[in-house]
Amino acid sequence: MAAYDEAMSRNEADRGLALEGSGSVLALAEEVVAVVSGRRGGAAALATVIGRAGSAPQIVGAKLLLRHDGGFVGTVGGGAIEQQVLEACRSCLRDGRSRRVQANLVQDLGMCCGGSMEVFVEYLQPQVRLFVFGAGHVSQALAPIASAAGFAVHVFDDREALLDHPAFAGVTTDNHDVDELDAAVADLTERDYLLVITRDHQRDEAALAGLMSRPHAYLGMIGSKRKVHRVLRRIRHRAQERGQTLDLSRVYAPIGLDLGGRTPGEIAVSAVAELIKHRHGGTGEGMTIVPEVMAKLEARPAEEVRRSSVDGDRESGRAT
Numbered sequence: 001m002a003a004y005d006e007a008m009s010r011n012e013a014d015r016g017l018a019l020e021g022s023g024s025v026l027a028l029a030e031e032v033v034a035v036v037s038g039r040r041g042g043a044a045a046l047a048t049v050i051g052r053a054g055s056a057p058q059i060v061g062a063k064l065l066l067r068h069d070g071g072f073v074g075t076v077g078g079g080a081i082e083q084q085v086l087e088a089c090r091s092c093l094r095d096g097r098s099r100r101v102q103a104n105l106v107q108d109l110g111m112c113c114g115g116s117m118e119v120f121v122e123y124l125q126p127q128v129r130l131f132v133f134g135a136g137h138v139s140q141a142l143a144p145i146a147s148a149a150g151f152a153v154h155v156f157d158d159r160e161a162l163l164d165h166p167a168f169a170g171v172t173t174d175n176h177d178v179d180e181l182d183a184a185v186a187d188l189t190e191r192d193y194l195l196v197i198t199r200d201h202q203r204d205e206a207a208l209a210g211l212m213s214r215p216h217a218y219l220g221m222i223g224s225k226r227k228v229h230r231v232l233r234r235i236r237h238r239a240q241e242r243g244q245t246l247d248l249s250r251v252y253a254p255i256g257l258d259l260g261g262r263t264p265g266e267i268a269v270s271a272v273a274e275l276i277k278h279r280h281g282g283t284g285e286g287m288t289i290v291p292e293v294m295a296k297l298e299a300r301p302a303e304e305v306r307r308s309s310v311d312g313d314r315e316s317g318r319a320t
Helices: 002-021 025-036 079-095 137-148 178-184 201-212 225-241 264-280 290-299 302-319
Strands: 044-053 063-067 072-074 099-104 116-124 129-133 152-157 172-175 193-196 218-221
Touching: 025 044, 025 063, 025 072, 025 116, 044 079, 063 079, 079 099, 079 116, 129 137, 129 178, 137 152, 137 264, 178 201, 193 201, 193 264, 201 218, 201 225, 218 264
Parallel strands: 129 152, 129 193, 152 172, 193 218
Antiparallel strands: 044 063, 044 116, 063 072, 099 116
16 A cells, blocks of 8 residues: 555656646647647647656656747756757658657766657647638538538628528638628638638629738639639729739639539538648549559469469468
């Protein structure tokens, strides 16, 4: 019983060390939420002590978070080990890849602690914000799909009854029309995605024109090809009258990939597929390799195919 009490005392002391060293567990947790939610405007690297042996300056579970702006919260022990971990965090922010840091505190770093530590550094990617203008049938189908794909969805419409639709239960909604963009999206960044899916062409045009000059990663508008021609022609004409040059490099209309669908649900899938393609730099092409595999199989000599089949049978016999 005495040994148990002694072990518990050591555990309590270790927990105290972790709390004291990290300054505030709550502050670190809030910082993680701020990064992942996108409020910090950039990525971060989170370092966690996952192993230790002998005498070491921190316990398993101690954390340090390095923001993209160079500021950090928490500690993994200070000294040379923390400097090595911070460098690993900087590398993580540069390439977006998680990594491990293992060090013998005496042999590798010249620290007097005498033990060793292992730290896992993970990349924290901010959740991408998606602002949807319009709360009609397509938006109702799109919001849950976009949320499931990892977007932080915000839906705007001046019709409060539509904003109460069950499809929007898990997203942020606000009562704004397209002439209230300053209030609706005052803090847009170059990472934000915008979709214009309002209830009529005039609103679509007003929203598209008002959003073009604001920061965004992607700006899309629903509509037929004929509608897109008309809307862009009018917007371009007004810009020319004012002596302005339009930047359409990040404007997509009509929205979506050509999947052949026509229903609100199918259009929603198509639109979110394009958002994912844009976010990850994909091609949007099908991934099947069946024709390639069959072509290679047909090109192999019959004897090679027979030997491969016999070898597979032998391996299966050994396994049983």
